[in-house]
Amino acid sequence: MGPSILVLAFVVIGYTIGSVRIIKQGNEALVERLGRYQRKLRPGLNFIVPVVDSVVLEDTIREQLIDIEPQSAITADNVPLDVDAVVYWKILDLERTYYAIENVEEAIEELVTTTLRSAIGKMKLEETFSSRDELNKVLLDQLDEATEPWGVKVTRVEVQSIEPPQQVRDSMQLQQAAEIKKRAAITEAEGEKQAAISRAEGTVQSMRLLSEALQSATNRQQVLNFLLAQQYVEANQKLGESSNSKVVFMDPKFLSEGLVELINEPTDQVEPGNND
Incomplete structure (x- = not known):
């Protein structure tokens, strides 16, 4: 084998090696011929x-x-x-991305910052917290439209955190605590109202039943005296169970008369001599 053949073999091998390009899956490559865009290389x-x-x-x-x-x-x-966000994006047209913008990632970052500040500037503080989904959608629509000429698709934008100054956060916490206390007071008042209504309805029902019972009873006065005595006894018992010192003034005549009448109420007894 002569020297010329060896040289030719090396040239062929070098040409073959220099002409081969392997592109990884998920990637694309751009080829220029003499400084001008020529074609796009696919994976493989x-x-x-x-x-x-x-x-x-x-x-x-x-x-x-x-x-x-x-x-x-x-x-x-x-x-x-202070607001931060995460942007998800992908290249749709590598040719446009390379030739339309110098640094696409830096451009997207600057565009997100500008759009985010503009969107926040149109919202009140409370809206930034309650309308985060709406804020994400506004950012996505504006960024997707602005990046389309670059051959880029913004697929999702997520505002991660919105941090007001410490003084504002303290005020918000106080306001939230006051709102919780207010709702608790309203709930308690509503509960007391319902309890009072229930007690009143119970009292009315009891009075109705008592009235019906008295109308059909022949010993009305005796029943009333018994109920009055029972109320006095229960009241004295509750007062006695309390640990606080107290002085109770009661009308003994009012109580004694009822008790006496109740005790001396004639009963159906068999008179002496009537043993038939």
């Missing part, structure tokens, strides 16, 4: 023309994540906030 085995062609970019087309650092923003009611 690809061949280019050495020296004439060059691979200028290989990048992933899978979904990616950008974690936005906390940014300062001011609400519509002039409350400063």
Whole structure:
């Protein structure tokens, strides 16, 4: 084998090695020929023309994540906030992404920051907490529209945290505590109201039953005297169970008359001599 053949063999081997490009799954690559865009390489085995062609970019087309650092923003009611977000995005057209924007990740990050501040500036403080889903949707719509010329698709935006100053947080906690106390007081008052209604209804029902019983009874006075004595006894018992010192003034005549009448109430007894 002569020297010329060896040289030719080395040239062929070098050309073959230099023309082979293997692109990983999930990636794409751009090829320029003499400084001008020529074609796109797909995952797998690809061949280019050495020296004439060059691979200028290989990048992933899978979904990616950008974690936005906390940014300062001011609400519509002039409350400063620190807000951070997470952006999920992917490249749809690698050619446009490479040639339309210098640094797509940095551009997306700056766009998110600007859009986030603008959206927060249109909302009041309470709305930023209660309408976070709406805020996410607004950010997604605006970012998706703005990044479309770059061949990029923003798939999701999530506002992670909204942090007002410590003084504002303290005020919010006090307001929340006051609201909880207010709801508890309303609940307690409503419970007492329902209990009072139930007691009143019970009293009315008891009085109705007592009235019906008295109307059909022949010894009405005796029944009333018994009930009166029972009420006095129960009241004295409750007062005696209390640990506090007390002096109770009662009308002994009022109580004694009822007790006497109850005790001396004639009963059906058999008179002496009537043993028949």
